Structure formats: structure tokens, C-alpha cells
Amino acid sequence: MPRPTVKNVRQQQLIDATLMSIERHGLQNTTINTISGLAGMSSGIISHYFGGKQGLIEATQKFLLEELKQALLTRTSGKTLTPIDRLSMIVEANFTELQRSTAATKTWLSFWSQAMHDPGLARLQNINSQRLYSNLLFSFKQLLPNAAAVSAAKQTAAVIDGFWLRSALSATPIEDFKQAQILSKAFIKAVIVHNGVE
Amino acid sequence: MPRPTVKNVRQQQLIDATLMSIERHGLQNTTINTISGLAGMSSGIISHYFGGKQGLIEATQKFLLEELKQALLTRTSGKTLTPIDRLSMIVEANFTELQRSTAATKTWLSFWSQAMHDPGLARLQNINSQRLYSNLLFSFKQLLPNAAAVSAAKQTAAVIDGFWLRSALSATPIEDFKQAQILSKAFIKAVIVHNGVE
DNA sequence: TGTTGTTAATTGAACGCTCAATTAATAACG
DNA sequence: CGTTATTAATTGAGCGTTCAATTAACAACA
Known part of the structure; x- marks a missing residue:
């Protein structure tokens, strides 16, 4: 059973936040700011863990x-x-x-x-x-x-x-x-x- | 039989161009410039006839x-x-x-x-x-x-x-x-x- | 029919805004 | 104290909208 690393946890948190943002605003109006805001993190973190917005989507x-x-x-x-x-x-x-x-x-x-x-x-x-x-x-x-x-x-x-x-x-x-x-x-x-x- | 006015014709041309642009670039990458370019008109015409991009969509x-x-x-x-x-x-x-x-x-x-x-x-x-x-x-x-x-x-x-x-x-x-x-x-x-x- | 006045149609550059990406600074941790 | 994690500020490209200027179409009139 692989112990969840910080990376794994953050990535899943960001995916959850992405789903939440799409639910609230639609994909059209989902930005790195709406996502990172819902995740309680800063927008830069998305590039850090997913290489960019598209990677996270x-x-x-x-x-x-x-x-x-x-x-x-x-x-x-x-x-x-x-x-x-x-x-x-x-x-x-x-x-x-x-x-x-x-x-x-x-x-x-x-x-x-x-x-x-x-x-x-x-x-x-x-x-x-x-x-x-x-x-x-x-x-x-x-x-x-x-x-x-x-x-x-x-x-x-x-x-x-x-x-x-x-x-x-x-x-x-x-x-x-x-x-x-x-x-x-x-x-x-x-x-x-x-x-x-x- | 209502004779087609200039307005009717232009609107249909722009709708056709919109479908063409979505086919080529997807809605995500369809801009007023890709549409008006395909229609052979200027970008301003979209706002004139449809009030804006969203109206045309x-x-x-x-x-x-x-x-x-x-x-x-x-x-x-x-x-x-x-x-x-x-x-x-x-x-x-x-x-x-x-x-x-x-x-x-x-x-x-x-x-x-x-x-x-x-x-x-x-x-x-x-x-x-x-x-x-x-x-x-x-x-x-x-x-x-x-x-x-x-x-x-x-x-x-x-x-x-x-x-x-x-x-x-x-x-x-x-x-x-x-x-x-x-x-x-x-x-x-x-x-x-x-x-x-x- | 030619001239002029009037309206409708169209252009496209300028503007301001949004947003993804980048960067440098800071915090947490071992 | 060095490394990783994270933030916050900044940048700049791309986008839709606006609108003053231009052109085309049409009407009036002699």
C-alpha cells in the first residue's frame, strides 16, 4: 500500500477543487484562480503540480x-x-x-x-x-x-x-x-x- | 413569401461561418476573428447583427x-x-x-x-x-x-x-x-x- | 438622367479586461 | 542550513467590445 505523499494529496485536492469549480461556474468560467481558491491554495501551485491548467483538466x-x-x-x-x-x-x-x-x-x-x-x-x-x-x-x-x-x-x-x-x-x-x-x-x-x- | 433582407442574409452567413469555425477549431478556440474571417467580413459586424459573440453562438x-x-x-x-x-x-x-x-x-x-x-x-x-x-x-x-x-x-x-x-x-x-x-x-x-x- | 441629400451597412484600430504563466520571495521541514 | 513546498506579485498575450470613419445603396428632385 503506497503511503500518500504530499504530492499525491495536493494533486487529489486540486482535482476535487476542479470538479467543485466546474460544478459552480462551468468549465468555461473555471480559472486557475477559482480552482486554487476553492482548494485554499495559491494559483501557482497548479503549474507546479500539473504543468499548467490544461494538465489539471x-x-x-x-x-x-x-x-x-x-x-x-x-x-x-x-x-x-x-x-x-x-x-x-x-x-x-x-x-x-x-x-x-x-x-x-x-x-x-x-x-x-x-x-x-x-x-x-x-x-x-x-x-x-x-x-x-x-x-x-x-x-x-x-x-x-x-x-x-x-x-x-x-x-x-x-x-x-x-x-x-x-x-x-x-x-x-x-x-x-x-x-x-x-x-x-x-x-x-x-x-x-x-x-x-x- | 418574405423576401430575404440584407440582415437575414448576413445573419445566416455568420451562422454558417460559426459552424465552420467550430468544426475547424472547436468552440474553445473560436473567436470573433476566426468567424468573421471565414465569413469574409470584419469583426465588428458580429456585434452589429447579434449584439456580441454570445448572441451569435x-x-x-x-x-x-x-x-x-x-x-x-x-x-x-x-x-x-x-x-x-x-x-x-x-x-x-x-x-x-x-x-x-x-x-x-x-x-x-x-x-x-x-x-x-x-x-x-x-x-x-x-x-x-x-x-x-x-x-x-x-x-x-x-x-x-x-x-x-x-x-x-x-x-x-x-x-x-x-x-x-x-x-x-x-x-x-x-x-x-x-x-x-x-x-x-x-x-x-x-x-x-x-x-x-x- | 444627373446631381445631391440621406440612410443603411461595414470597417478596423484602439481600449480595457481577463487570465495563464512566470518569477522572486517566503515558509516549512528535516 | 539546505531543500522542498508554497505564496504573492507581475507580466504579457489574447480576447470581445466599442465607436468614429468610410463606403455603398437608395431617394428626391429638376
Whole structure:
């Protein structure tokens, strides 16, 4: 277990402050001053630990990606789950409190629009998008014929991302996120029932 | 038929130039100079016709929203379509060339992240989101029992938005958009078959 | 039709502001 | 006391806005 160094601690504090600033002001109005102010530090510290503002923004995005990955791992590793239970865990991992937070949703949307003209970010995004699909496919293959599993995985990935997006943009995100999770799971059940070998 | 005034023409030219600039540089790096340069005009004209840069950005977004609305109208108004055909038209309207363009996808994503802390934009976005759902619900109600129609409309809205998003962010957007359209329609058919009154 | 007066459209340089980055000074720590 | 961590002050490039000046379009009139 690596003992947290001052560096690690400061970096995480700055990432947390970045999320907080984006939540309050949006990425557009997030400056090194709003971030360092929320972190209770001076603005120079950002260049010191991240090489500049852009470095901190990218680190924040990587943090969200990593958390999403870990959310599924902690729900599945070491446990013996039925394929259906594992599909439920995938849904839940995509709707954790962190991923539903205003800070995270704003950051994701900004990240995506940047990723479209930054190859490095685009690569990160594609890995993430593929991971959701692969995870779904793995479980569906244990329940459905191959062709049906592929189709089910594609549709489910779209349903999860689509519900997530519509909830994030909704006027009532809290209720909609809750519903989104339920509807995503219901969708998975329906897909299995209607395509399964009976 | 209202004859286009100089004002109308210039405003549309500037909106087109804005989309072009966002496509090339992203919204982040789009300035009044990149826009006016692409339009072949001077920078001052933007304030003159739109009150400022922000006004032009908002007008550009409204243009995309309006085009989406019109895309469906031109496909349906005056024609007598079966409910299933009308559902196909809804899918197609959401996947027109304009809406698949890099300029449009970058603009939508940037717009959404701004909409989250701008009530005016948020309102526009919610109207648009609701419209997709209402249009779907209208057609599904002619094919399915009420409860099933509601569920089908919600899921289909998520599928369309989800496929659109995943295609926009894909490394191969052209093929993925094409597939997305096919898969969305396939999804609708499956929903009807499995929930319909037989 | 040619001249003049009037309005509309457009330019682009100047201005002031914001903000990321840099620097030098200071504090904490072992 | 030397090194690392952090601050605070400063810089300068980049940006949107403004507005006085210029040009183009049109109207009035003889």
C-alpha cells in the first residue's frame, strides 16, 4: 500500500477543487484562480503540480474515467455473479453518485467536445466507450446466441448512454437518473426474455 | 413569401461561418476573428447583427434546433403515413447530414455543457428533448397499449440519443452513424413485435 | 438622367479586461 | 542550513467590445 505523499494529496485536492469549480461556474468560467481558491491554495501551485491548467483538466477527466472503471471492479471482482446480476452491476457502475453529480456531468460533456479535436483525449474516450460495450457483450454471450448478444450489447450500451445523457440534461435530474437506472435494467431483462433460447 | 433582407442574409452567413469555425477549431478556440474571417467580413459586424459573440453562438444553436424540427416536418406534414413509417421518419430526422456533421456534433456537445448553467439554454434543450419523446409517444400509442407505449417511447428516445452520441464520439463516425440509424429502426420494430397486441 | 441629400451597412484600430504563466520571495521541514 | 513546498506579485498575450470613419445603396428632385 503506497503511503500518500504530499504530492499525491495536493494533486487529489486540486482535482476535487476542479470538479467543485466546474460544478459552480462551468468549465468555461473555471480559472486557475477559482480552482486554487476553492482548494485554499495559491494559483501557482497548479503549474507546479500539473504543468499548467490544461494538465489539471486532463488529470480530472482521467480521474472520472478511472473511477468509472473501479466502480465496476469493486462490484464484480472476487464475487461469483450470475450473468444477469453482472449486467445489473454494469448499469449501477454507470450511475454511481459521482457519475450523476453535476460536476461530473458538466465535465463529461465538456470533455467530449474537446475530445473531438484532441487525439489524446479521443483515444481515452474510445477506450472507455469500448469498455462498456465489451463488458456488456461478455455477459450477454452467456445468455444469448452470439449474433443476438452482439446486437443486445450495442443496444444496451446506447440505452445506458442515452438515458444517462437525457437525465443529465433533464430539468429534474435526480428523479430521472433514478428512473434511468430502473429502465435500463428493465430493458436488459426484456432483451434477454425476447431473444433467449427457451 | 418574405423576401430575404440584407440582415437575414448576413445573419445566416455568420451562422454558417460559426459552424465552420467550430468544426475547424472547436468552440474553445473560436473567436470573433476566426468567424468573421471565414465569413469574409470584419469583426465588428458580429456585434452589429447579434449584439456580441454570445448572441451569435446562441443563434447558431437555435438554428440547429430549428433545422431538427423542420427535418421532421418536411418528412411528415401533408403525407399519410403508417405509425411505423412515421417512427422511421423520426429516426431519419435525427440523423440528417447536418446533424451528423462534425460542426453540429461539436456544437451540440458544447451547447449542452453550457446549458447546464444557463437557464435560457436549458429551457431550449428541454423543449427539444421533450419533443423527441412526444413524437415517439404519439406514434407508439397507435400501435401499443398505453403503458407499453410510454415505456417504448422512453426507451426509443434513449436509444436514438445514445446511438447518436456514441457515433459522434466514435473513431469511425461515418460508418457508425449509418449503423446507428439501422439499429435504431431495428429496435423500434422489435419493441412493437414484442409488446403489440397479437 | 444627373446631381445631391440621406440612410443603411461595414470597417478596423484602439481600449480595457481577463487570465495563464512566470518569477522572486517566503515558509516549512528535516 | 539546505531543500522542498508554497505564496504573492507581475507580466504579457489574447480576447470581445466599442465607436468614429468610410463606403455603398437608395431617394428626391429638376
